[in-house]
Amino acid sequence: MDAREWLGLKPTHNPMRWYLPVVPGISAGGAFLFGGCGLGAAIEAMEGSTGRPVIWATAQYLSFARPPDVMDIDVTIASHGRYTTQARAVGHVGDTEILTVNAALGSRPFPERGQWVARPEVPTPGECERREPRRVVAESIMMRLDQRWALRDGRNGRTAVWTRMPDLLGVSASSLAVLGDYVPLGLGELVEAEITSNSLDNTLRVANVVDTEWVLVDIRIDLINHGFGHGTVYLWAEDGTLMATASQSAIIRLWKGD
Incomplete structure (x- = not known):
């Protein structure tokens, strides 16, 4: 399955609205939506609504969504350029805002690339406890x-x-x-x-x-x-x-x- 299916994110007839059933499989041990799953769902929604890949996204967590809540995610495109889209997504359960995510999406042609940090030297997964x-x-x-x-x-x-x-x-x-x-x-x-x-x-x-x-x-x-x-x-x-x-x-x- 892909990430959208793994999270359980669903589209609606409105291309700017999505919904996420909050189930135990995307919840933390305290029985509330795991923050990374909330951000991941918002990213999936914004990528789906704009057709562009995310560059960065920042989430502010405001309240808790708990099973069996259903969190609606509304996407707003604030700015759309040739290569970059600025967007935000608001996740809410009823009138309670759960999280707000701001993001930039897109890609640009550029000939150079590089990575200047190195992964730490650690054992392979099969060698680890x-x-x-x-x-x-x-x-x-x-x-x-x-x-x-x-x-x-x-x-x-x-x-x-x-x-x-x-x-x-x-x-x-x-x-x-x-x-x-x-x-x-x-x-x-x-x-x-x-x-x-x-x-x-x-x-x-x-x-x-x-x-x-x-x-x-x-x-x-x-x-x-x-x-x-x-x-x-x-x-x-x-x-x-x-x-x-x-x-x-x-x-x-x-x-x-x-």
Whole structure:
């Protein structure tokens, strides 16, 4: 299946409106829509409405959508040029706004290209220990991901997990948006206390999407202060191609139990 089917995003008769049934398979352990799935659905909607690939997209998370909610996604084209479209998507359940996503979409002919950062040296997925969720949830997005610990370097604020989505036929910007929502994992690896955290935002910058079974989710935490954490995720293909980066800020709370 492609990312649209994996997320469950549906079109309507209006090319600028889409809808997303919120089910456990795209929800976090707390039984609310996983932020990366919300951003991924908005990207799919904007790409579908404009016919152009996303360059960058930034989501502001405002409220929670919970199963069995249905989130409507309305796309607005703010500016449409020869090569670039500026657009936004608003996801809402009834009158409650869940997320707002601003994005640029398009591509331009240009002869030069390059990559000036390198993927960290880590073992292959087959050599890495499987990552099991800290808290077992019968139905959540974690049941649809295969993850392996590749790097756990608390001294330098680095965590990396090889991740694949077995049901997905190919990598896309929207599937990378799902995997980019992992700064909270890096935060949990760094602090001594048992915590929970949820994203305030997520900005995805798409560079070069290539065919790969596994994606290295390379999480780099910058700082934690005043109850918030900030970090960046590098999304690497198995061949070392940097496909995208994602940056986030998250609220950190002490875990109070189930």
